[in-house]
Amino acid sequence: MKHSYAQLAVALVSGSVFGLGLSLSGMLNPQRVQGFLDVFxxxxxxxxxxxxxxVAVAALGVRIMRISSHPAFEPSYHISTKKRIDAPLILGSAIFGVGWGLGGLCPGPAVALLSMGLIKPTAFVISMVVGMQVHDRLLRAQTDTATAN
Known part of the structure; x- marks a missing residue:
């Protein structure tokens, strides 16, 4: 998929603002996240x-999306049409939650922490990327098998 320089610039600025927000809010600290999960x-x-x-920022974004005809650098919005809660969604959410609770990191803060050169976030991101690749290959193999039958 080819992207324009404007799209890449928007993605870079958006990711940077997200990372800055995580940093300013203290959410790059795994102990803070684990402290939130330690309700007892x-x-x-x-x-x-x-x-x-x-949630407030996302709600504003949804409102803007509903009143505009298309995003600034795309011909249309890319919105999932899936409405069903299924086993892969529940399993993926559970894996995400357990990993977040145990490690104190989720993908956003982990990627933001890469700039600090710390070993734990680097290992987390490498593991995450490997896991995504394994998932994609398994899903592709499953789709190829279903298509062949």
Whole structure:
């Protein structure tokens, strides 16, 4: 898929703003995330405020999307048509949640932490990329098998 320089610039700026927001809110610190998940111990509610702010920004984005005909650098919005909650969605969500709880990292903060050269986030991102590649290959093999039958 070929992208224009404007699309790449928007992606870079958006990712940078996201990473800066994570840094300013303290969400690059795995202990803060684990503290939020420790509801029966030393609970840290700060993540709830960060999530609330994210929901507000996303709600604004959805409103803007609904009143505009198309995004700035694309002919149309790319919105999933899937409405069903199925086993792969539940399993993927569970794996994401367990990994986030155990490691204290999710993909956004982990990628942002790469700039610091720390071993744990680097290992996390490498593992994440390998996992995505394995998933894609298994899904492709499953699709090829289904198509051949």
């Amino acid at each position: 111990g030393a609970w840290d509610p700060s993540l709830a405020f960060v999530l609330g702010g994210a």
